[in-house]
Amino acid sequence: MATAPTYIEGEALPRENGLIENLMDLSFQRMVTPRILKLLYSVHLLIGFVAAVWFVFSGFQTSTSNGLLALIAGFAAMLLWTVYCRVVVELLAVVFRAAQVITNSQG
Numbered sequence: 001m002a003t004a005p006t007y008i009e010g011e012a013l014p015r016e017n018g019l020i021e022n023l024m025d026l027s028f029q030r031m032v033t034p035r036i037l038k039l040l041y042s043v044h045l046l047i048g049f050v051a052a053v054w055f056v057f058s059g060f061q062t063s064t065s066n067g068l069l070a071l072i073a074g075f076a077a078m079l080l081w082t083v084y085c086r087v088v089v090e091l092l093a094v095v096f097r098a099a100q101v102i103t104n105s106q107g
Contacts, residue, residue: 034096041089048081 022030033040052074059070 012018031096031099033092035088037093041085044085045082048078048085053080 017025017030019032019035024033055077056067056070056074059074060067086090
């Protein structure tokens with residue numbers, strides 16, 4: 001369903017395609033991944049958090065000393081996981097921005 005163009009001070013703004021429309025772009029002219037980078041980052045952080053909590057609970061089920069050790073190790077692992085996920089997502093963002101700049105410079 002097409003919508004009417006939006007005008008600001010007499011200039012037409014291009015209509016953004018939806019996620020589903022971009023997923024169905026079989027010519028791969030539009031990128032989907034840059035739009036979902038925040039979601040990917042959040043999901044990976046959530047997975048890391050769930051794994052760290054599971055690790056700590058497993059440690060406390062074994063013994064209190066193992067639980068405290070797991071708590072310290074889980075905190076350190078979560079910190080490293082956060083840094084790792086951030087670096088990977090930033091690298092993906094840089095790659096997609098470079099691709100966009102190259103595409104724009106080619107006309």
